[in-house]
Amino acid sequence: MTGATNGKHEQADERIADVLVPVAIDQAYSYRVPKTLSLAAGDLVEVPLGTRMALGAVWSLRDGQGSNLKAIAARCDYAPLSGNLRSFIDWVARWTLAPRGMVLRMAMRAPFAATPEPIRIGIRRAGPPPARLTPARMRVLAALESGLAFQKAALAEAAACSASVIDTLVDEGTLETIALRPEPVAVPCDPDFATPVLEGDQAKAAAALAASVAAEDFSATLLEGVTGSGKTEVYFEAVAAALRQGRQALILMPEIALTAQFLDRFAARFGTRPAEWHSAVSPRKRARIWSGLAQGEIKVVAGARSALFLPFADLATIIVDEEHEAAYKQDDGVSYHARDMAVVRGRIEKAAVVLASATPSIESRVNAEQGRYAHVRLPARYGGRAMPAIAAIDLKREAPSRGKWIAPTLAVAMSETLERGEQGLLFLNRRGYAPLTLCRACGHRFQCPNCTAWLVEHRFRRALVCHHCGHIEKRPEHCPECGESELTACGPGIERLAEEVALLWPKARCLTLSSDFPGGTERLRRELDAIADGACDIIIGTQLVAKGHNFPLLSLVGVIDADVSLSSGDPRAGERTFQLLQQVTGRAGRFDAAGRAFVQTWQPDHPVIRAILSGDAERFYSEETEQRRRAGLPPFGRLAALIVSAKDRATAEDHARALLRTAFALPPNAKWKLAALGSLPGEDEISVLGPAEAPIAVVRGRHRFRLLVRAPRNADLQGFLRAMLATAPQERGSVRVAVDVDPQNFM
Numbered sequence: 001m002t003g004a005t006n007g008k009h010e011q012a013d014e015r016i017a018d019v020l021v022p023v024a025i026d027q028a029y030s031y032r033v034p035k036t037l038s039l040a041a042g043d044l045v046e047v048p049l050g051t052r053m054a055l056g057a058v059w060s061l062r063d064g065q066g067s068n069l070k071a072i073a074a075r076c077d078y079a080p081l082s083g084n085l086r087s088f089i090d091w092v093a094r095w096t097l098a099p100r101g102m103v104l105r106m107a108m109r110a111p112f113a114a115t116p117e118p119i120r121i122g123i124r125r126a127g128p129p130p131a132r133l134t135p136a137r138m139r140v141l142a143a144l145e146s147g148l149a150f151q152k153a154a155l156a157e158a159a160a161c162s163a164s165v166i167d168t169l170v171d172e173g174t175l176e177t178i179a180l181r182p183e184p185v186a187v188p189c190d191p192d193f194a195t196p197v198l199e200g201d202q203a204k205a206a207a208a209l210a211a212s213v214a215a216e217d218f219s220a221t222l223l224e225g226v227t228g229s230g231k232t233e234v235y236f237e238a239v240a241a242a243l244r245q246g247r248q249a250l251i252l253m254p255e256i257a258l259t260a261q262f263l264d265r266f267a268a269r270f271g272t273r274p275a276e277w278h279s280a281v282s283p284r285k286r287a288r289i290w291s292g293l294a295q296g297e298i299k300v301v302a303g304a305r306s307a308l309f310l311p312f313a314d315l316a317t318i319i320v321d322e323e324h325e326a327a328y329k330q331d332d333g334v335s336y337h338a339r340d341m342a343v344v345r346g347r348i349e350k351a352a353v354v355l356a357s358a359t360p361s362i363e364s365r366v367n368a369e370q371g372r373y374a375h376v377r378l379p380a381r382y383g384g385r386a387m388p389a390i391a392a393i394d395l396k397r398e399a400p401s402r403g404k405w406i407a408p409t410l411a412v413a414m415s416e417t418l419e420r421g422e423q424g425l426l427f428l429n430r431r432g433y434a435p436l437t438l439c440r441a442c443g444h445r446f447q448c449p450n451c452t453a454w455l456v457e458h459r460f461r462r463a464l465v466c467h468h469c470g471h472i473e474k475r476p477e478h479c480p481e482c483g484e485s486e487l488t489a490c491g492p493g494i495e496r497l498a499e500e501v502a503l504l505w506p507k508a509r510c511l512t513l514s515s516d517f518p519g520g521t522e523r524l525r526r527e528l529d530a531i532a533d534g535a536c537d538i539i540i541g542t543q544l545v546a547k548g549h550n551f552p553l554l555s556l557v558g559v560i561d562a563d564v565s566l567s568s569g570d571p572r573a574g575e576r577t578f579q580l581l582q583q584v585t586g587r588a589g590r591f592d593a594a595g596r597a598f599v600q601t602w603q604p605d606h607p608v609i610r611a612i613l614s615g616d617a618e619r620f621y622s623e624e625t626e627q628r629r630r631a632g633l634p635p636f637g638r639l640a641a642l643i644v645s646a647k648d649r650a651t652a653e654d655h656a657r658a659l660l661r662t663a664f665a666l667p668p669n670a671k672w673k674l675a676a677l678g679s680l681p682g683e684d685e686i687s688v689l690g691p692a693e694a695p696i697a698v699v700r701g702r703h704r705f706r707l708l709v710r711a712p713r714n715a716d717l718q719g720f721l722r723a724m725l726a727t728a729p730q731e732r733g734s735v736r737v738a739v740d741v742d743p744q745n746f747m
C-alpha cells in the first residue's frame with residue numbers, strides 16, 4: 001500500500017476479484033482482473049489454482065493493485081450465480097462450519113464439462129413402400145403413419161420387429177434417418193391443466209398456501225394432515241400460484257419418494273412432469289436443468305435435498321414433502337439439514353416455504369405453536385375415508401413359535417385380506433436374512449473386521465455383509481473358530497420373513513423390497529408402481545416401502561417388530577418410532593378397502609405404542625415436547641457433535657480430551673458462558689459433554705469418540721465452536737475432527 005514507485009504499479013484502475021473455488025477451503029482467493037475482461041460478482045471464471053486450472057465463482061470485486069497476483073484466465077459462458085445463491089452459500093457455510101468452497105461445490109455439481117448432447121437419430125418415412133411387404137414391414141409402416149419420426153429402438157418396439165427389419169427398409173429407400181432435436185428437459189407446466197375439486201378443509205388450506213405465494217415475501221407454513229388427507233393435492237396449489245406469477249417452485253422429497261407415481265400425478269395436474277433432480281439423473285440432463293433454472297426457462301423442479309443448491313432465477317415457493325424425514329440430513333461432506341436450510345433459502349429468496357407431513361418433527365411443531373410458522377391442518381382423510389383401525393399384538397401373550405415371527409392373529413388377518421383379493425404389507429425394518437450369525441458349538445459370532453457391528457446374513461447373495469462399511473464375505477459352511485457346521489441365524493430380517501410367508505401362503509404373490517433390491521432406483525420405481533397396480537398380494541418391506549407411497553389395494557399392515565427403534569440411544573428414538581409406525585400403518589385403506597393394522601410389540605404399554613394405538617397424536621406431541629423442553633434438547637436448546645476419529649483408539653481419545661480442554665481454556669466472552677465441568681448447566685450456559693466412545697465405536701477401521709455441545713437457543717453456538725476449533729491442537733497423523741451441527745445421528 002505504500003508509495004508505488006515500482007513502474008508496474010502505476011495504473012490505478014486495476015481490479016481484483018476474490019474468487020471462491022469448489023474445494024475444501026473457506027477463503028476466496030484474490031486474482032488480478034485483466035483489463036480486457038469485464039466481470040461482475042457471481043460470474044464463473046477459470047483461474048490458475050496451484051498447478052492446474054480450476055472453475056470458480058467471483059465472490060466480490062474491488063479496486064486495488066494486483067500485479068503480484070495471478071490473473072483470471074477467462075470468464076466462462078455459464079449463467080452467473082445470483083446474489084441470493086451466493087448469500088445462501090455463505091449462510092450454509094457459517095451455520096455448518098463447512099468450508100465455503102465445499103458448499104459452493106454443491107451448487108456447482110453437474111453442469112460443467114458436461115459433453116454436448118449426442119445427436120439422436122430418428123427414422124421416418126421417405127419413399128414408396130417396398131416391393132415385398134411382410135407383416136413386420138407393414139407394422140413398421142403403420143407405426144410411422146402419423147409422419148412423426150421415431151428413434152430406432154422405439155420404432156422396433158412399437159412395430160414388434162427387430163432392428164434389422166428397419167435397417168433394410170432404410171437401405172431400400174422406404175425410410176430415412178434424420179437428426180432429432182435433443183429431448184426437452186421440461187415442457188412448460190400449465191397451472192390450469194386440470195384444477196382439482198377440493199373439499200372444504202383442503203380448499204381452505206390451498207387458499208392459505210396460494211396466498212402465501214402471492215404475498216411475494218418470505219413465509220413458512222407447516223401443512224399438517226393425516227395420511228391420505230390430500231396434502232399433495234393441496235400443496236400443488238402453491239406450485240400453481242407460483243406458475244401463475246411466471247415464477248419458480250421447488251418440491252423437495254426424500255429421494256426414494258420421487259416415484260414415477262408422484263411424477264405422473266404431477267403431470268395429471270400440470271400437463272407435464274417436473275424437472276427431476278437426484279443422483280440418478282445423468283450429468284448431461286443435470287447440466288440442462290442447471291442452466292434452464294438459471295435462465296428461468298424451467299419452472300418446477302422435484303428433487304432430493306441437493307436440489308436446494310440449484311441456481312433458481314426467481315424462486316417463489318419451496319415445498320418440503322415429508323418434512324420430518326431423517327433423509328433430509330446429510331452426514332457426509334457438508335453436514336446440513338435440508339429442511340432447515342430450505343427455510344433459510346426461502347428467507348433469502350423471499351419465497352413461501354411449505355413443510356408438509358402427517359407426522360411433523362417436534363421442531364416444526366414447536367415453531368408452529370410458537371407462531372414462527374403458520375399452521376395449516378387437514379384433520380381427516382379425503383373422501384370421508386376412515387383412518388385404519390390399529391391393534392397391538394402383545395408378544396408376551398401371543399408369541400410366534402421359535403424361528404417364526406408372524407403371530408397367529410396377524411396370520412389370520414392376512415388370510416382374510418388375501419381372500420378378499422386385497423393386499424397386505426408386512427413391515428420389518430431389517431435388511432437381509434438375519435442380523436446375527438453364531439456358532440452353536442462354540443458361540444463364535446461373525447463380526448465386521450472394520451466396524452463394531454455384527455455381520456448381517458444375506459441369504460440371497462450367500463454372503464455376510466456389514467451394513468456400516470459394506471464389507472462382504474462369503475458365508476462359510478463351517479465355523480472358522482471350531483470347525484463345526486453348527487452356524488445358526490439369529491433374529492429376523494426381511495428375507496427370512498419372506499421364507500415364513502412362502503410357507504404360510506404358498507399361492508400368494510409375494511414381493512420383498514429393501515434398498516438391497518437388485519437393479520437400482522429405476523427398477524425399484526417400477527416395482528413400486530407395479531404394486532400400486534396390484535401386481536402382488538403380499539409386500540414385505542423395510543422403511544423403503546413404508547413411506548409416501550399410495551397402494552390402492554392395500555388394506556392390511558402388519559408391523560413385525562415395533563420395538564426395534566424404540567431402544568436406540570438416540571434422543572429422537574421416541575419421535576422416530578412414532579413417525580415410522582404412523583406412516584407405515586397409514587398405508588392401509590387409503591382407497592376403497594377399509595384399513596387395518598396390527599403392531600407386534602413386547603411393550604404394548606410404552607407411551608409411543610399407546611399413542612399409535614389410540615391415534616392420540618396430540619398427546620404424544622405434547623408429552624414429547626415437554627420432555628425436550630425439560631432436557632434442553634432441540635428445539636429448546638441446540639446441539640452440535642464433534643466426532644474425533646483416528647486409526648487407533650488411544651489417539652482418538654487423546655485428541656478428543658485435548659479438544660475438551662481447549663473449550664475450557666477459552667477466554668471469557670460476552671457471547672457465551674460455559675458451564676463448569678460436571679455441574680448442571682445454567683439456563684444461559686453452554687455445556688460440553690464427553691468425550692464418550694461412539695456407540696458404534698469403530699467404523700471403517702476408524703476409532704471414534706464424540707463430544708456433544710449443548711447450547712441455549714439464543715447462544716452463539718457456531719461462534720463457540722469456531723473459537724474452540726481455532727485454538728484446538730492440530731489434527732495430526734490419522735486424526736480427523738468432523739463437526740455436525742444439529743446432529744440427527746448419534747451413533
Ligand code: ADP
Binds near residue numbers: 197198225229233382
Ligand atoms: P397425503 O399426501 O396427505 O397422504 P394425498 O395427497 O396422497 O394425501 O391424497 C390421497 C389420495 O386422495 C390420493 O389418491 C389423491 O389423489 C386423492 N385425493 C385427495 N384429495 C383429492 C381431491 N380433492 N380430489 C380428488 N382426489 C383427491
Ligand code: ZN
Binds near residue numbers: 453468700
Ligand atoms: Zn463394517
